[in-house]
Amino acid sequence: IAGITQAPTSQILAAGRRMTLRCTQDMRHNAMYWYRQDLGLGLRLIHYSNTAGTTGKGEVPDGYSVSRANTDDFPLTLASAVPSQTSVYFCASSLENRAGHNEQFFGPGTRLTVL
Amino acid sequence: AQSVSQHNHHVILSEAASLELGCNYSYGGTVNLFWYVQYPGQHLQLLLKYFSGDPLVKGIKGFEAEFIKSKFSFNLRKPSVQWSDTAEYFCAVIPIKAAGNKLTFGGGTRVLVKP
Numbered sequence A: 001i002a003g004i005t006q007a008p009t010s011q012i013l014a015a016g017r018r019m020t021l022r023c024t025q026d027m028r029h030n031a032m033y034w035y036r037q038d039l040g041l042g043l044r045l046i047h048y049s050n051t052a053g054t055t056g057k058g059e060v061p062d063g064y065s066v067s068r069a070n071t072d073d074f075p076l077t078l079a080s081a082v083p084s085q086t087s088v089y090f091c092a093s094s095l096e097n098r099a100g101h102n103e104q105f106f107g108p109g110t111r112l113t114v115l
Numbered sequence B: 001a002q003s004v005s006q007h008n009h010h011v012i013l014s015e016a017a018s019l020e021l022g023c024n025y026s027y028g029g030t031v032n033l034f035w036y037v038q039y040p041g042q043h044l045q046l047l048l049k050y051f052s053g054d055p056l057v058k059g060i061k062g063f064e065a066e067f068i069k070s071k072f073s074f075n076l077r078k079p080s081v082q083w084s085d086t087a088e089y090f091c092a093v094i095p096i097k098a099a100g101n102k103l104t105f106g107g108g109t110r111v112l113v114k115p
Helices: none
Strands: A004-008 A012-013 A019-025 A031-039 A044-051 A064-066 A076-078 A087-094 A110-114 B003-006 B010-014 B018-019 B023-026 B031-037 B044-052 B054-060 B065-068 B075-079 B087-095 B108-112
Touching: A004 B087, A012 B065, A019 A031, A019 A110, A019 B044, A044 A064, A044 B054, A087 B075, B003 B087, B018 B108, B023 B031, B023 B087, B023 B108, B031 B075, B044 B054, B075 B087
Parallel strands: A012 A110, B010 B108
Antiparallel strands: A004 A019, A019 A076, A031 A044, A031 A087, A064 A076, A087 A110, B003 B023, B018 B075, B023 B075, B031 B044, B031 B087, B054 B065, B065 B075, B087 B108
16 A cells, blocks of 8 residues: 555445444554545544544544554544534544644545435 | 634636635644645645745645745745646645644635636
C-alpha cells in the first residue's frame, strides 16, 4: 500500500445498525484523524489520535468512537447509525513534531448513507 | 477556538481567466496555513502550505497564495485557469505549538471552469 486506504468505498446502512469504517496508513505517521465532509460545511473533525494508544474528541464526536491499537490503523465506529450521519468520511494522517508542521494526508473517503 | 472563512461558495469562470479565492481566519497566534484541492470524486490533495518565511507561497499547478498577517488572510491565486482546475478548494489553518488544537477547515469554494 502507499498512503492511506479506507474501506468500504461506500455503504448504505439502515438506521440503528452498527458500522465500522476502516482506515490504514503505511507512512508511519504518529497522528491520525477522522473528518466528515458535508456540503457547505467543509471538513469537520470527529476524532483524532496523536499517537498509538491515545485518542481525542474533535468538533463533532457525538455518535462516533475510535480506537488506536497500533500506529497504522484507526477505525471509526458508529454504534447506532442515524440519518444525520449520512456523509462522506475522510481519514487523514500526519507526522506531528515539535516544530508544529502538520501537513495532513488524506484517504480516498467512504461515502455513507444512513436510511 | 479558531475559525476559517472562505468568502465565495461558488465561482464560475472561463478558461484563461484569473482566479482569486479569499480565506480569512480568526486566531491571534502563529499559525500554519494550507490550501487543499478536491477534484471531482477524489480525495483532498495539498496545493500549497505556509509555515514561515516568504509570505508569497508557490504551490503545484501554477497556484500561489499570499499570507498577510495583518489581515489574517491567506488568499489563493492563479493567473490563468484551465478546465482541469474545476474542483473544490479548501483553506485550512492550525495554530502551532498549541496543545489540543487541530486543523480547522473553511467551508470550501467550488470552482467551475468553463472550456
